[in-house]
Amino acid sequence: xxxxxxxxxxxxxxxxxxxxxxxxxxxxxxxxxxxxxxxxxxxxxxxxxxxxxxxxxxxxxxxxxxxxxxxxxxxxxxxxxxxxxxxxxxxxxxxxxxxxxxxxxxxxxxxxxxxxxxxxxxxxxxxxxxx
Amino acid sequence: xxxxxxxxxxxxxxxxxxxxxxxxxxxxxxxxxxxxxxxxxxxxxxxxxxxxxxxxxxxxxxxxxxxxxxxxxxxxxxxxxxxxxxxxxxxxxxxxxxxxxxxxxxxxxxxxxxxxxxxxxxxxxxxxxxx
DNA sequence: GTCCCTGCAAATCCTTTGCACTCCT
DNA sequence: AGGAGTGCAAAGGATTTGCAGGGAC
Numbered sequence: 001x002x003x004x005x006x007x008x009x010x011x012x013x014x015x016x017x018x019x020x021x022x023x024x025x026x027x028x029x030x031x032x033x034x035x036x037x038x039x040x041x042x043x044x045x046x047x048x049x050x051x052x053x054x055x056x057x058x059x060x061x062x063x064x065x066x067x068x069x070x071x072x073x074x075x076x077x078x079x080x081x082x083x084x085x086x087x088x089x090x091x092x093x094x095x096x097x098x099x100x101x102x103x104x105x106x107x108x109x110x111x112x113x114x115x116x117x118x119x120x121x122x123x124x125x126x127x128x129x130x131x
Numbered sequence: 132x133x134x135x136x137x138x139x140x141x142x143x144x145x146x147x148x149x150x151x152x153x154x155x156x157x158x159x160x161x162x163x164x165x166x167x168x169x170x171x172x173x174x175x176x177x178x179x180x181x182x183x184x185x186x187x188x189x190x191x192x193x194x195x196x197x198x199x200x201x202x203x204x205x206x207x208x209x210x211x212x213x214x215x216x217x218x219x220x221x222x223x224x225x226x227x228x229x230x231x232x233x234x235x236x237x238x239x240x241x242x243x244x245x246x247x248x249x250x251x252x253x254x255x256x257x258x259x260x261x262x
Numbered sequence: 263g264t265c266c267c268t269g270c271a272a273a274t275c276c277t278t279t280g281c282a283c284t285c286c287t
Numbered sequence: 288a289g290g291a292g293t294g295c296a297a298a299g300g301a302t303t304t305g306c307a308g309g310g311a312c
Contacts, residue, residue, distance in 0.1 A: 005286050005291050041294045064193035080239040089239050098227040108211040108220050109253035116247050122240035136266050136311050172269045
């Protein structure tokens with residue numbers, strides 16, 4: 001177990017991620033943080049995000065668009081992904097009991113976590129389409 | 132709508148994917164297919180896989196390991212991902228009714244599909260660990 | 263003959279890494 | 288001082304793409 005030292009950059013990354021309702025990619029976060037730390041490097045952003053994921057302070061989301069997104073909310077919840085604009089939204093629906101039950105009974109091995117993504121066209125994009 | 136022409140390579144890719152119980156990556160498929168078509172190129176494999184996904188004949192799985200996997204089975208089902216060995220297994224559990232219901236009531240936009248991944252350590256890896 | 267499909271290689275995109283230097287503790 | 292953290296740039300891995308030639312119709 002290695003000792004963790006304070007770093008302004010890491011705090012800024014956490015704060016920045018917490019302040020956002022979307023689920024930014026490392027690069028989006030990098031762009032935001034550059035306003036405060038013009039010299040921060042993308043490598044540092046990646047390193048810290050991965051560190052925070054390991055520590056369990058944030059979650060990494062792989063929704064299938066080829067880039068990883070990050071979520072400050074580590075509580076169990078599902079996600080909605082818009083296929084048009086790529087936005088990821090939190091779903092505030094109940095965690096499915098039957099899915100949890102299935103996880104417990106899974107014959108394939110242990111189940112430590114599970115992810116649920118819904119895919120479709122979000123309300124914003126639907127409106128724009130109707131023009 | 133562009134016309135589709137027959138291609139031996141595409142048929143071989145489909146056949147190869149159908150014949151496998153695992154959920155191979157493009158590269159794994161490429162390696163397999165090379166036994167039949169020593170000259171096939173990785174680009175062709177990618178192009179055809181993407182084409183088949185667009186046609187709805189196969190599914191692309193992004194489980195978060197950084198590489199895409201492909202599944203010949205397009206019927207709704209969930210997946211189990213082993214964090215140790217990376218294997219993806221089909222779960223033959225029932226589709227959760229409550230999850231389906233939630234999808235229908237989703238306020239964020241349309242829901243065309245959804246994916247569920249369970250993550251843990253598979254039975255094989257658990258056994259090996261106990262040695 | 264036309265146009266899709268292929269092999270090849272280069273290009274692109276995202277992410278990780280090596281290194282010298284800086285900043286916590 | 289010691290070692291974790293940083294910026295930079297190069298490396299790495301996965302996927303896409305441009306192009307000239309080949310094959311289906």
